Amino acid sequence: MNLNFRSIVIAICLCKVLSYSLNGQTKPVEKQEQLITKNDKSTDWARIILSAAVGYPLSYGDTFLKTYSKKTSHHFNATFFLNPKYIFGYDFNIYKATTDDTTLTGNFDNATICHYYMNMGRQFTIHNFPLSFRSTLGAGWANYRNEFKGVNKLNFKDNGFSMSITGTLQYEFTRFLGIHINAQWIRDFLRIETNQEIQSFFDRANYVFLYAGITFSLR
The missing domain is CATH 1.20.5 (Single alpha-helices involved in coiled-coils or other helix-helix interfaces)
Known part of the structure; x- marks a missing residue:
């Protein structure tokens, strides 16, 4: 027992x-x-990024833009993520300019230029580091509103197809707030009718925009 x-x-x-x-x-x-x-971090990626920036437009080539005195440009973007790598979104920028030589551009002295794009691209990230790079290709529309502010005010519009290539470098301070810089190349294909001798001067417009701004990430 x-x-x-x-x-x-x-x-x-x-x-x-x-x-x-x-x-x-x-x-x-x-x-x-x-x-x-x-x-x-594989599940902690932004589904939407909203950004706002200010910058300066640079034009190049033998076009009517060389007669413009350009001012600050404003840029707004909404980016949507299909997954952590592939993105699509919408771009909008606007800036104002004055012309110093109306003999080349016609009877106006002020212009407001807007660009509207739908874009697609890809994001590249560094593992466990809050830095990312986005590259996008955009297609959209350019709108030029021209004004003459003399005694007899005149307003008329020009528009056409536009395409862009944008590179954006973003740094995140928190999961929701960050800063970014970007460079955006733009080419406008316009439909301005003028004398055949100077038609090529108005057929297109070439830009490089340089921006800096803030971003808001929604997860």
């Missing part, structure tokens, strides 16, 4: 020791799994 009682006591003690041993092994594994999950 005593032998059976001792056997039962020994068995119970062995079960408790084994139980404590298993618990001691399980907790570090659970903590390690929690740490891995916390550090895993």
